Amino acid sequence: MASRKRSPESAPASASKQAKLFQPVAVKFEPTELIHSVNLQRITAVTKARDEILQHPIFADMLSASPLKMEEGNHKAQRDNVSFSAKHATTTLSSSGKYDCSANLFWLKLTHLSQPGVPISERSINVIMETKFATPQTLLDQFVVRAPDQATGESIMRRFGALEFVSPPELVHALVLRIHERLGEADEDELQGWRKLCLCSTFIFETLGTAEEAYWRAVNLREMVVSDFESLARDVTQRVYELVGYRSLIKTTANRDLSNKELASAWKEHVIQTDSKFSDRVTENFVDTAMKVYHRLFTAAPESLDIIMEDCWPPCSAMGAVEDAKLHGKASPFNQLSSLEQITMKGKTAENMLWIMKSMVDYLHHMPDEFGPTNFTFRQLKGASGSVGYIQLFLTKKEVMEYFVTNVLCKFPRESFKDMVKLNLTNHNIFRSFCGSEGKEVDLSWQGEYTDAEILVVQFLKVAVFGKTPDPHFKTILKGGTNIEDVMLSQKVADLVSEILLKLEAEISPGKVKESVLAADDDEDPETKVSLESLVDSELLEDEENAKELQEHLRAVKEYAGRFITFRPFEQSVLKTQQLLEGTVLQKFPVRGKYWCVWYDTKTQGESSAQPHCRCPPYQKATFKKHVHAAFQARGETEITEETLVMCMDGFRSLEAQFSKDLVLPSGDVMMKSLNTFQVAYDEKALRTRKCLTRGMVSQVEGLHVYSKEGLALTDRERKTYVGSTHGSLIGPVVVSPFRGGFLVSKECKEKMLGENGKVLAGGPCQGQGSLPGDIEDMLPASFYSLPTAFYIEMIHSFELGGVYDSTCMDVNFALACLKSKVPYIGSCLSEYACEVLEAEVVRACWKEFLTPESELYDVNLHKLVDAQGTQGVKGAKGGKGKKGDRCDAQGPQGHTDSSGLRVGSCCSGLSAELLALEMLRVSFVSCVACEIDHKLLNLNHAMHGHCNVFSDCCTEEFLASPSCDLFVAGFPCQPFSKAGNNHGILDPRGHVIFWILRWLWLHKPLCFILENVGNFAQQHKETLDMIISILTVMNIYHVEWKVLENSAVGWLPQHRERIFICGVRKASLLRPFVWPGDVAMLPLRNYFKENIQHQEELGMDSLNNTEKNNVQKLAANVAKQGWILGHEEYVCDISGSVPHAMWGVSPCLTVTRAGSSGHWLSWLERKMTTREILSLQGTSLERVGDYWHHMSERQLRRAAGNAVPVPLLARVIKMVLIACGKVH
Structure with a gap:
């Protein structure tokens, strides 16, 4: 009993009490500790290393082992250093705020980060491992440990295993990883040496009452050791995150937003200024630039941080670790703040900035003999006066690639080849893995299945995009400030493209090519030729005089239509489109009325590649910009003037923010504009002849977004077609015609009208996809989203239009409205053939209008002439094949839960309950990825489902490199969190799996995901749950929710089974609010x-x-x-x-x-x-x-x-997730 009464400072505790005393508390991970995949990987590695060290017999008691004095550890003591004493700690901390002692390194929370928002450099850790911790003979540095206000020795002891230190974490991580590395190779004497080293640590406990004090102490401790360990010097990226971290800290603790000037002043006041050639001095200018880089680069393009923190030049294999450490600070081309700023200024978009950075890394990795970090200084990236820098060069190569894919690759007939190129040969890393580089050979046997022309495509990309040979040629061309068309037309590039096209033409059947050309130019093509025979019965043409008069009327109709209507093909080049428009009446707009408009309807900006009859094509911002810039520049303007309107229909998708963002000057600068939004309301019954129900309803209101210079100034008058006045924001109800009542063309004609760029790539099937009515036989509507002529007449009337540039013309209704209103119209079509077809249809429709007494274009003489044989002698326009009086009733709603091609991945797959659930929902899917550690179960799973890729361990880089998917489901191991298990949470090695799952989500960013575990997780492991939710929230792309569901209440199975579900849907794809499934009756x-x-x-x-x-x-x-x-x-x-x-x-x-x-x-x-x-x-x-x-x-x-997990329960959750992101109805 006496031994139990002894205090810890006077004598060692008993074994049982000591075990209890030193039992580590549950480690709490702060979300910012795992803010990025780089830190997540490092913390996961350290945690795994610690756990495996503690499982080794020599280190099994480390959590409860007492520290050694310096002489006991065979280390030369630099001063009198005694073991930790609770009594002395209490006394000393209360009097001086500091207490130092000999301690056990494992008392620390080894994964703690003193500045969690700053990425850890793996290079720094590797250098320290190879130099300072080459052997266990090194004397450990002093570790400063944070002691809160009023801390006592007893309170500190209760935190053993979770003490938070403010010294640079790289030192601790390097030691732990070094010991772990030596576990399998070292003899017992060496391992005992490492044990003694850990037990001879020196801790300095300091009372740091506030988070701000702890922050500055961490910064200064690092500055003090930089002279000894240059690898610990902060590089530019880490310094930026240090500054951001402090600003965030002040916002959190003091609710105050620091200005850049205040931030610089605080740094100068609190940080010890050291002379280091490896760290830039923090000034107000430095802070200004750092904040710009953080927001424009790191926030907009998070992947850029991965690229920078790889920091692999010079390669470790190229020189010794010590020399490498000396070069670490300034060696990286990304370690110049001015260079990062230049990348953001020139790149502008996240896509472009990442391309620039990946191009730099690609040159450094794959052309090391010719390119090093010194080739990418600020001056060379920007380009000296009169020269072209590497940033402009890399962006030009990206444009060359995009132009080639858009305009050349599309000519190849094999879809599989085109998909392969787009998927594998437009990304630096994947391209190198397929095609290799100088000095790096790869297996090229995959090229055996491709033709000579297709191989030339690969060679073009290898030379022009990913090679260095054309760089001087490109730089010479770019000095003149030319655009991408000029680059492609330059001799060297044009020769390469010509060789490809000649080879392609030779491989295609010559007869087939000639037939296609002849068909396009055939004067007898009924789609493009209008003859009297196609307009009236042949009986009327038997009389020669009648025939001459009718021919004269036809000529008059064509002339009348030509006075107002012009069609022009759209070119991908702004310059070429501008040139086509310069010879038109566009320069004289508005001819009549107050305004002229650029009309852009996102529903007819091409046609969706999947279910075009029920799915609008994705919005194409590049096409929108080109139309606006071409139209403005053809008039000698660059922006909206007082008489200009830009009118955009959003296709029921609320795209006003995107329109506003993309309506910019040709330079990319902001265009001054004012926005008015109108609602176009559709008649439900008419609309349902085309559309099926979506989530039980049909959307009836579409946004019309009108941009003007300083706001609309419309005359207050009644609408012409619909109710209300021109000052109202509602237009309608618009009655659309059924498909069979519109302009129908043959399938062959439709393909030629769409041209090479008319099909817009879209994903799997949409909800309620329905089908085309059978009574249109083998014909197709020229446009699945045509609006009635009456609607366009209202647009001309209400907005006082005196000219229309229809940039998304796919039918003739707007042209007819302008014809009736005597307003000039220019329609931009997807192909030259479409122009010819629509011109012919306008003539047919105009002929019909001339014969209709109610029409504004009625010609009584023509009517008398054709009516001599009765009205039966008149043929109508091509549209409307039904009999007179036919009425197309709306079809009933065709609800679908079909998501053909849904790509599914899973981790900890088990029996793949997610796939069984999708089968229950009758959703079509492809299983891209499955991972299961139990090999027998994995074999069973694979036999049941036939996955595309299977893995046996998710905690590997191979799994992280697995294909992406649309839906990712992971039931991470429940034993660490279950009442039936050990309930140790993430302290259990199996609990680490969640970190790898989060890392996979971070890297792949699927459309939606579901994580599930035992219901106990939410109650007993709330901190871990908060950590997971915080990490997912920090990603800033997902809408995340979690809930515990009871199987018998929600999944109808008579089994009591609580599961927690954490569901995420990409914010950009969230089409409706996510709703948890409700209770249902349990089956008997x-x-x-x-x-x-x-x-x-x-x-x-x-x-x-x-x-x-x-x-x-x-x-x-x-x-x-x-x-x-x-x-x-x-x-x-x-x-x-x-x-x-x-x-x-x-x-x-x-x-x-x-x-x-x-x-x-x-x-x-x-x-x-x-x-x-x-x-x-x-x-x-x-x-x-x-x-x-x-x-x-x-x-x-x-x-x-x-x-x-119970299949019906999971099925109901999956269904709600897929409904939220629009994958099922």
């Missing part, structure tokens, strides 16, 4: 069990062990006390544990252990569960598993079922 328990089964005795009373038999008797007695008989009621009893319990009408949770031992006891059947019944209680069946499981035992199959 008896539905899942049969009364008579084969071999029932194998599961009956005789099969039970003594504990289970006793537990059945205990439960029978408890139920009898309540007036019931156990064997007569539907009780499901958990009898395998030390404390039995029973549930009526529902099964207790089927854990892995319980399912493996044949589940629970069924009181009314007096037996345990069969494998079939266990699977059914999880929502699947033995038939679905099939015969694939026979290579594993039946017990292993039951355990796999017990480890799964």
